[in-house]
Amino acid sequence: MTATDLLVQQAINGLSLGAMYALLALGFTLVYGILELINFSHFNIFMVGSFVALMALEAMGVVGQQTVMSGFPLVGVLFVAFLATTMFTGTLGVLIYRFLLRPLRGVKGPAAMITTIGVSYILFNIVLLTIGADAKNFPNPLPPIQWAIGGAVLRLREVLIWVIALLLMGGLTYFVQYTRLGKAMRATAQDPEAARMMGVEVDRVIMTAFFLGSALAGAGGMIFGLYYNFTSFIVGFNAGLRAFTAAVLGGIGNVPGAMLGGVIIGLIEAVSGQMIATGWTDVIIFSILVLVLVFRPSGLLGRVAPNKS
Template sequence: MTTADVYLQQCINGLSLGAMYALLALGFTLVYGILELINFAHFNVFMVGSFVGLGTLSLFGVVPGAASLSGFMLAAVLLGTLLVTMVTSGALGVAIERIALRPLRDVRGPAAMITTIGVSYVLFNLVLLVLGADSKNFPTPLPSVSFAIGGAVLRLREILIWAVSLVLMGLLTWFVQFTRMGRAMRATAQDPEAARMMGVEVDRVIIMAFFLGSALAGAGGLMFGLYYNFTSYIIGFTAGLRAFTAAVLGGIGNVPGAMLGGLIIGLVEAMGGQLISASWADVIIFSILVLVLVFRPSGLLGRVAPNKS
């Protein structure tokens, strides 16, 4: 492998991580855009999502050590698992909103945010209690096909992450831009009281934001498992913090910003790891967070001035 090949390889790795962070960052941004709430429970919705994905795959008979699938079966199993994981994770997000956050809707100050930290720990400890502390192997339904690009290797799992993320982000963008509910979400984010007076049922908009964000986190969790071939109760915090950084970097509340931020953080992690050392990845990422907060608190694509009409 030449130096150029090494960087190409890190670029492939970085884009894959970035796609995953982007999926996760979108959930922070959707909820923040509407409630101005940082939802730390999101970290562990992602983690639970990876376990839901693992469970669903085993229901389809895909367990660690089983032969890889191909063709129609592979597509059907992956699509089925993705759907089940997303719907379950989305429902979990809605349940969190309904049970833990709605009663605090009119409470000023940080109570709701602190509650999300509490919910995050509840999920974390529930999984630890029920499923144990050892990490679980993820099955590998994907055949080990790979393509050589120069000296770098592009595997099927990377193509899968990219494809799934692109399609989901495309669907989300379409939903937010062109559907009635999407318009109501944007209107509520820009001026909740005016949206309400147009007849928007703000509760429904909030539920939709939690559902969509959590479903995307579930998809991210499944991708995590398929990419790294394991999952564990601890994966939420690292990935969640990096994705949160991505959302802030892109401009929290801004949908394209979360996608861009995710990709940048993924690339920084891979490239920084290559240039310095993998153990420095978090130092680099969180230094970026600090710099963004100091020099461009509204993020790359965020609005410089607050909501002024």
């Protein structure tokens, strides 16, 4: 491979990672935009999502690397697994909000954030205790189709990941911009009190944000499995920290910002893994987080969060 080929290959890898981080970052951003809360449970909702997708696929007989499908059966199986995953994680997010976070609304200080850390820890350990510490093989039902771009290789799974991510992000953008509930959501993000007085059911808006954010995290978890062909109880932490960095980089609370940030972080991860050393990738990503927060806390596209004086 020439240097250019390497760069193209890393761009392909980076875009795939970026698509996954973007989906995860959207969940952080939706919730932060309304509640000004860093939802640490998001880290492991993503991880749970990857396991739900795994179980859904295995339940449909798609196991390990042997089952290869194509055409409508493939699309059907993936779609069912996708639905199961997003519905499960979305509902999980809503339940977490409804029973553990809503009682803390209006409580000042770090109580809500500490709760999300606790929830994240609970999810993490439930999976660890019930499924075990070993990495699990994630099915790969995609036919081994690939295209050569110079010396680089573009596989079907990458194209699939991009298509899923683009559809989801397009759908979310449409929802936020043009639907009634989406408008209510943006209004609540600007000023929850004013929105409430104008008749917005703030609680319903928040639940929607939790549902959508968690569903997208679940989708991200499924993509993780399809991309890496494994999953483990531990994958939520790194992906979560990167996705949060992506959300901050794009401007927290800002929906297009989260997508842009996700793609940038994915590319940085791919390129730094190639050019420096994978052992230091976390340090690099994290340094970006600190630098952005210190020098440009509003991110690339601007921060959107409730105006509290």
